[in-house]
């Protein structure tokens with residue numbers, strides 16, 4: 001159902017338990033390209049074809065080049081009003097969790113603290129052989145080496161076909177099961193398990209709301225939908241909260 005701002009505002013005003021899921025769309029207005037759609041292409045490769053463990057082990061230089069490009073692009077990006085509005089929402093709602101599929105770090109930069117980066121972080125690197133993990137914001141060589149064991153380092157993100165970091169899904173499910181309101185913002189809803197979170201929320205009695213530039217495959221299954229730019233809608237939702 002197409003909702004009005006007033007309806008969603010009233011819904012949030014009466015809520016103590018809110019879970020928000022975000023995707024690439026929330027960072028689009030910060031200049032971060034989304035994954036799907038024409039702007040998502042990189043040198044004629046689809047990001048979905050590069051963000052994979054098998055692609056990395058076949059062509060590590062290509063995949064590192066793609067990640068270095070994303071890291072450089074991101075170093076110029078700052079949080080937009082949508083990220084800032086969610087940091088404010090966290091301060092107003094007693095039990096709040098922001099689950100993001102984004103690896104850009106912009107929610108943390110905007111001040112969100114009750115935050116789960118379920119796909120990891122572009123700023124993290126980890127060893128492909130030993131357990132070493134570290135933060136690194138510099139431009140990396142094409143084939144960076146682990147400072148501990150000398151083997152190849154990889155981006156600290158979750159790739160297609162890989163499991164999430166152990167424990168992450170359980171925390172997400174626990175919080176979603178308790179939510180009064182579940183907001184899905186700027187995600188195409190095509191990648192599991194995040195794509196099923198709204199259904200879990202619904203099954204446990206939450207009211208579900210989609211905020212997206214355009215309808216998605218999940219729109220008809222949500223209780224309410226607001227279509228437009230996240231950077232315009234979210235600041236309006238938190239005004240006077």
Ligand code: NAD
Pocket residue numbers: 048049051119157158159160161162163164191192193194
């Ligand atoms: P999936 O694509 O749903 O992803 C599995 C896990 O990886 C999930 O935990 C998800 O959250 C995470 N994940 C996926 N992509 C990520 C990314 N870019 N960055 C961070 N985290 C990411 O599971 P799957 O089993 O790999 O694929 C599901 C279906 O999609 C299958 O049918 C598969 O064939 C198809 N698929 C096709 C392509 C393709 O290139 N044609 C690529 C991927 C998946």
Ligand code: APR
Pocket residue numbers: 022023024025026028029034035036037040047048051101102119185186187188189190191211212213214216228229230231
């Ligand atoms: N405001 C709101 N929504 C927007 C905006 C905007 N300014 N700009 C774009 N969108 C919406 C698009 O309409 C689209 O539905 O954001 C969505 C972005 O979808 P995807 O590019 O598919 O990104 P996402 O859903 O985050 O992808 C999920 O797939 O490749 C993997 O790991 C990657 O985390 C990513 C996951």
